[in-house]
Amino acid sequence: MADGPGLAARRAALRLLDAVLRRGLPLEAALDAAARELTRGDDRALAHALAAAVLRRLPDLDALIDSATARPLPADAKARFALRIALAQALVLGTPGHAAIATVLPLVDGGPRKLVHGVFGTLMRRRVALPARPSLPGGVAQRWLAAWGRDMIDAAAEAIAAPAPIDLSFAVEPEAFDGVALAPRHRRLPPGTRVTELPGYAEGGWWVQDLAASIPARLLGAGGGRQALDLCAAPGGKTLQLAAAGWRVTALDNAPARLDRLRDNLARTGLPAELVLADVLDWAPPAPVDAILLDAPCSATGIFRRHPDVLHRVRAKDIAALAELQGRLLARAAGWLRPGGILVFATCSLEPQEGEAHLAAAEAAGLEPVPVLADELPPGILPDPRGHVRTLPSILADQGRLDGFFIARFRRAGQAGAD
Numbered sequence: 469m470a471d472g473p474g475l476a477a478r479r480a481a482l483r484l485l486d487a488v489l490r491r492g493l494p495l496e497a498a499l500d501a502a503a504r505e506l507t508r509g510d511d512r513a514l515a516h517a518l519a520a521a522v523l524r525r526l527p528d529l530d531a532l533i534d535s536a537t538a539r540p541l542p543a544d545a546k547a548r549f550a551l552r553i554a555l556a557q558a559l560v561l562g563t564p565g566h567a568a569i570a571t572v573l574p575l576v577d578g579g580p581r582k583l584v585h586g587v588f589g590t591l592m593r594r595r596v597a598l599p600a601r602p603s604l605p606g607g608v609a610q611r612w613l614a615a616w617g618r619d620m621i622d623a624a625a626e627a628i629a630a631p632a633p634i635d636l637s638f639a640v641e642p643e644a645f646d647g648v649a650l651a652p653r654h655r656r657l658p659p660g661t662r663v664t665e666l667p668g669y670a671e672g673g674w675w676v677q678d679l680a681a682s683i684p685a686r687l688l689g690a691g692g693g694r695q696a697l698d699l700c701a702a703p704g705g706k707t708l709q710l711a712a713a714g715w716r717v718t719a720l721d722n723a724p725a726r727l728d729r730l731r732d733n734l735a736r737t738g739l740p741a742e743l744v745l746a747d748v749l750d751w752a753p754p755a756p757v758d759a760i761l762l763d764a765p766c767s768a769t770g771i772f773r774r775h776p777d778v779l780h781r782v783r784a785k786d787i788a789a790l791a792e793l794q795g796r797l798l799a800r801a802a803g804w805l806r807p808g809g810i811l812v813f814a815t816c817s818l819e820p821q822e823g824e825a826h827l828a829a830a831e832a833a834g835l836e837p838v839p840v841l842a843d844e845l846p847p848g849i850l851p852d853p854r855g856h857v858r859t860l861p862s863i864l865a866d867q868g869r870l871d872g873f874f875i876a877r878f879r880r881a882g883q884a885g886a887d
């Protein structure tokens with residue numbers, strides 16, 4: 469049978485879901501390989517949208533499928549994957565049922581076509597719908613309920629239902645620019661905004677960065693020509709902020725392709741930074757520095773709204789391994805500050821192991837907390853009483869919410885200027 473319109477995009481969506489759910493790969497990282505046969509940009513976008521829609525609603529889609537089969541289909545059965553895609557089209561993306569199933573059946577040609585057709589038909593005849601508030605994957609819901617309580621779980625479930633707004637950071641306060649300003653040098657735009665079509669893209673006066681992600685660099689203030697190390701810097705949103713705030717930035721990362729993206733971002737924005745391709749665990753600066761921003765590698769569960777795959781991929785053992793690495797990076801970086809120098813540590817994680825649990829170890833490494841004050845933060849975001857910042861999806865609920873971050877600021881003990 470000749471491939472009908474859109475079939476290649478469905479095949480790519482199936483490959484994407486297989487990469488995320490069976491092989492544990494990030495959705496964005498799997499996209500090039502999964503979509504290699506797609507010649508049209510809109511097919512690639514459709515494949516990504518289908519896979520993301522499935523990942524946002526996976527527990528509820530699976531519950532529907534299980535309600536219509538005598539015995540649960542295996543988690544990795546092709547029929548389950550095909551049904552997830554068909555149901556996401558019909559129930560999330562508004563595709564008419566007959567079209568949703570017709571575009572998916574060829575995925576199971578030579579296999580369980582009858583089963584897929586039957587289960588889908590049963591569910592459509594029952595006029596099923598997805599719950600207004602999505603269910604989170606079981607392990608995630610348990611972890612976050614224990615850490616943050618019911619309100620946060622409900623907020624996270626609402627946040628995963630739909631794509632997040634687009635936040636822009638600006639090098640200088642824009643005079644006239646659409647969007648809502650939730651902080652200085654910030655504008656929030658609706659989900660789905662095509663950023664490359666916005667004014668000033670080529671001139672590089674702004675870059676995409678969630679409001680929560682902009683807080684770590686804000687907490688270092690104006691640089692006045694002093695030196696800052698941006699460790700784990702790529703693709704560079706925080707490097708750009710530091711350079712724009714007048715810091716002399718050395719930006720380091722150990723991933724060559726990501727450092728290339730940082731180089732491109734500097735070229736587009738015209739902001740200066742020295743780039744270093746190195747591993748924080750091997751490298752050391754030639755002399756102690758005034759400021760360090762350590763945006764450590766983490767589970768990235770805090771950015772689940774933009775990357776819904778994380779909630780299905782990240783396991784407790786991954787979180788433990790990343791927390792251990794973060795501890796080593798933090799202890800090493802602590803030794804590179806001059807006395808009185810400031811270090812901001814951040815992770816885009818909603819796991820306390822990758823955040824609050826580091827506070828005691830930081831003090832043991834000779835760092836004393838420098839509590840964040842409410843007036844240093846965008847309105848509506850408050851510091852934790854212990855002085856650090858914990859952003860949750862429940863914050864700014866009626867203004868589009870926030871990604872989940874842990875951010876803490878420290879000073880190296882000793883007198884300023886006494887190195």
Ligand SMILES: C[S@@+](CC[C@H](N)C(=O)[O-])C[C@H]1O[C@@H](n2cnc3c(N)ncnc32)[C@H](O)[C@@H]1O
Pocket residue numbers: 699700701702703704705706707720721722723726746747748749763764765766
């Ligand atoms: C959370 S991302 C950084 C995001 C970045 N700060 C920004 O604002 O765009 C973490 C980065 O750490 C880098 N990384 C991980 N382990 C590293 C190590 N041992 N040394 C240097 N960089 C590392 C990764 O390549 C990744 O780019």
